[in-house]
Amino acid sequence: MPTKIEKVTNLFEAYRNEREAGPMTKYMKNHFPFLGIKSPIRKELEKVFFKETGILKEPFDQEFILELWEKDEREYQYMALTYIEKSLKKLQKGDLALMERLVLEKSWWDTVDAIAAKAVGKIAEKFPEIIEETIDDWAEHDNLWLRRTAILFQLKYKEITDEERLYRYISSNSDSKEFFIQKAIGWALREYSKTNPSSVKQFINENSLAPLSVREGSKYVD
Template sequence: MNELSFLVILFEEKRNEENSFPMKKYMKDHFPFLGIKTPLRRELMRLFYKETGILKEAFKPTLVEQLWEKEEREYQYAALDYISKSLKKVNSTHMPLMEKLIKTKSWWDTVDTLSAHPVGKIAKEYPEIVAPTIESWVTDEHLWLRRTAILYQLRYKAETDEDRLYRYILKNANSKEFFIQKAIGWALREYSKTNPTSVRQFIAQNSLAKLSVREGSKYV
């Protein structure tokens, strides 16, 4: 039995229709759910890793793609969990995969995890390779690529490329999209924990959406 089949069995045994309805509603009816809540899903993933030994093997992009193709949202969460557990093995060759995941079945719950973890990690380790890629995302017509470009440095703290962060924000400052305005505020709020003076000055000197200002000013 392959890894995908084993995980499907684990998840299907815990399918809960009573839970699935409110979970689907919480995600604005964008995706169907098996009804497996996060604590149980994490428990099942631990069992999956233990029984398959997959974390001791090379990273498997094909498995990630197979999970992404599954209908219920828990399978995408399983893919994200596997990616997060395999971050040391993720490298610049996997950037096209990350872009595909960002653009497919897109919503904040998957995109934000991809932004802060694999994309952020790859960008930090291979700046000369991925900078042109993320640079192209900033003005891409795809909303979630733009959000990723704004958020990928979220965990960088003192290693944040401030000029790049501010430039990406300004390229999207006029956006009417809620998720872009929110991302700008979130990015500024996180960076303000490292450099509050810079963020305060940036907000004061530029015209940003009220939502972005409110979110970004929380700690300044």
């Protein structure tokens, strides 16, 4: 009987499309190879897998995620993200270590952002002690993807956003020359401005931020 990872591989390989794979790889700056499965088809294949295996009714499977992460083609990491998103209610405090590993391995915005705003955000909401224990350190980490994760983990928090912490993380990264940090700052400010536009406007006016961050963060306050 095939394992779960073998079932996913068989499903995906049947839809490998070399003609589509090239442009998809190029779009991701040639960081990762692709099978060439477009998103709508991949999502249908994921539905088939979830239905056939019943994995969503089982305990959260870290090993399955790591097996997907080890696969070369990027569609397997996207499958892992879908599984995580459908398992958010199952996440426990100990799963933060897995999310950190996923952020650090095969790092790019397409996986990091989903992990930050969904998985890390959910774990921090359920177990807020992990913010001081771990995420505060991420905000000043040498690794830019952990810093981006810290800036973005409250992205969906709206009224429960810890404004002081959000602004503190942004301030400690405001002099970064990294595009992905400047972009994250702008994105975080833009999302929070939907909840508290006056606060965001004041913060932008009173702090020295990169033009990209200001432009992105000011979208709903000007």
